Amino acid sequence: MWVSGSQLWLWQKGAREEAIAFNIPPQEINWLLRAVAGLDGLSLRLETYKTQPQIELKMSLSELNALWQRRLGDRLPLQYLLGTTPWREFELKVTPGVLIPRPETELIIDLVLETVETHPHLASGDWVDLGTGSGAIALGLAQALPQITVHAVDCSPEALSVAQENAQTLNLTSRIQFHQGSWWEPLEGLQGTLKGMVSNPPYIPSAEIPHLQPEVAHHEPHLALDGGADGLNALRHLIKTAPAYLEAGGFWLVEMMVGQGTAILDLLRESGHYQDPKIRPDLTGRERFVSAFTNSP
Numbered sequence: 001m002w003v004s005g006s007q008l009w010l011w012q013k014g015a016r017e018e019a020i021a022f023n024i025p026p027q028e029i030n031w032l033l034r035a036v037a038g039l040d041g042l043s044l045r046l047e048t049y050k051t052q053p054q055i056e057l058k059m060s061l062s063e064l065n066a067l068w069q070r071r072l073g074d075r076l077p078l079q080y081l082l083g084t085t086p087w088r089e090f091e092l093k094v095t096p097g098v099l100i101p102r103p104e105t106e107l108i109i110d111l112v113l114e115t116v117e118t119h120p121h122l123a124s125g126d127w128v129d130l131g132t133g134s135g136a137i138a139l140g141l142a143q144a145l146p147q148i149t150v151h152a153v154d155c156s157p158e159a160l161s162v163a164q165e166n167a168q169t170l171n172l173t174s175r176i177q178f179h180q181g182s183w184w185e186p187l188e189g190l191q192g193t194l195k196g197m198v199s200n201p202p203y204i205p206s207a208e209i210p211h212l213q214p215e216v217a218h219h220e221p222h223l224a225l226d227g228g229a230d231g232l233n234a235l236r237h238l239i240k241t242a243p244a245y246l247e248a249g250g251f252w253l254v255e256m257m258v259g260q261g262t263a264i265l266d267l268l269r270e271s272g273h274y275q276d277p278k279i280r281p282d283l284t285g286r287e288r289f290v291s292a293f294t295n296s297p
Contacts, residue, residue, distance in 0.1 A: 001057045008037065009050035011061060015068055022072050029068075035082050036064055075214040087136045092166050094134050097158035099224040101136035104282045105200055105255060109140040111280055111289060112198065115251055116145065122195045122251055123147055130183055130199040130238065131155075133224060135163030135176070137198055142167075142175040148195070150176045153186055156223065183237060184245055191244055196251035201234035203227040203257045231257055235264055243273040246294045253291045261287040268292050 012029055019026045030044045036058045043049040057064065070076050079085040079100045085092055087101040088109065094100055116123045124147035129138040132152035142150045154160050160178050167173045179186035187194075204225045209217055216225070227233050235254060242252055252274065256264060261279035268277040274292040282288035 001060045002054045003057060003061050005050040005052035005055055007061065008033070008055055008057075009047060011065065015065075018068075018072055024072065028071070028078050032064075032068065032078060032082070035084070076219055077215045080219060087134075088140055090136070090139060090166070090170060092134050092136055092139075093162055093169070095158065095162055096219055097156060097221060098134040098162050099200075099220055101134055104284075104288055105136065106140070107280075107282055108137055108198055108200070108253060108255065108289065109144050111253060111291065112141060112196065112251070113144055115253075115291070119249070119251070121249070125149070125195040126151060126190060126193060127196045127198070128153060128184075128187065128190075128194055128245070130197060131201050131224065131234075132163050132178075133159050133200075135166045137200060138163065138176050139166060139170055139172055141198065142172045143170075146175075148175075151179060151187060151190070151194075152176050153179045153181060153183065155180065155182050156221070159221075183234075184241055187245060192247060194246050194250060196253070197238070197242055197246060198253045199234075199238060200255040201227070201238065203231045203235060203255070203260065205229060205231040227257075230263075231260060232263060232267075235260070236267060239264075239267050239271055239274075243271075243294050248294060249296045250294045251291065252294065253289060255289055256287070258286050258288070261290055264290045 015029045016026045033039050037055055039049050067081055071078055071081060077100060079094050080096050085094050085100055088106050123145055127141055127148050128151045130153050132138050132154045135152055138150045138152035152163055157180060160180055164178055167176050202225050204227055206226050206229060209225055265277050268274045273295055275295055277292040279287050280289035280291055
């Protein structure tokens with residue numbers, strides 16, 4: 001479909017006003033136009049595209065507007081409307097059956113790389129991403145550490161299908177093994193051998209979910225959000241069960257909600273199976289991750 005630059009500019013102008021009225025970040029419109037019109041960020045910011053006689057769209061202007069109205073009216077996340085989201089250097093497929101990978105979660109890969117620099121024995125062997133969802137973390141690990149095999153586990157068949165498709169698109173299928181099941185259940189044969197575990201588990205207290213942004217509360221899978229009464233159900237399970245699967249000196253890293261760090265550190269210490277537990281901040285300085293090592297022999 002072709003439209004003139006001035007037509008698209010008028011649409012963008014109206015959409016921006018609607019975004020502000022609906023309390024939606026106006027920059028989402030530029031994201032949408034990059035996806036459907038192939039425009040670059042500079043031409044969108046300077047609005048130079050409005051002088052172009054023709055711009056090719058992946059859909060008609062009326063279809064584009066219908067998509068935008070779904071964003072406004074249904075509060076459906078733009079990532080689900082487009083079917084993709086950027087994460088690190090990837091463009092990942094996402095559906096309503098998987099949690100949308102957040103930019104702050106990207107730091108998990110950097111924390112792993114930082115740890116491997118000081119613990120080089122972790123740079124090869126088997127790692128696990130528990131609750132892989134779209135496969136974002138598993139894909140990031142496989143790309144960053146070429147000598148490891150990543151085991152990506154999820155209880156949702158739909159999530160695993162999306163993760164496998166992302167791995168195929170990025171040519172990483174040979175580096176990742178996918179397993180359907182609850183947490184460690186599909187990995188019994190790997191007990192005591194895993195070099196590291198990473199997870200972005202459900203950690204939001206059940207009572208808080210209805211009060212989240214409607215994009216999250218109404219559209220993202222509650223299975224990937226609901227951490228039980230205090231948000232720590234999955235984290236307690238991972239603390240209790242990981243030592244049976246990680247080798248001595250194995251690395252344990254999870255994402256958490258701000259404010260949960262002290263409770264998780266207490267659980268790690270009470271377990272008696274971990275050493276060097278640490279709260280790790282995200283790039284804004286907020287407590288976002290907790291890491292530890294299983295006890296050395």
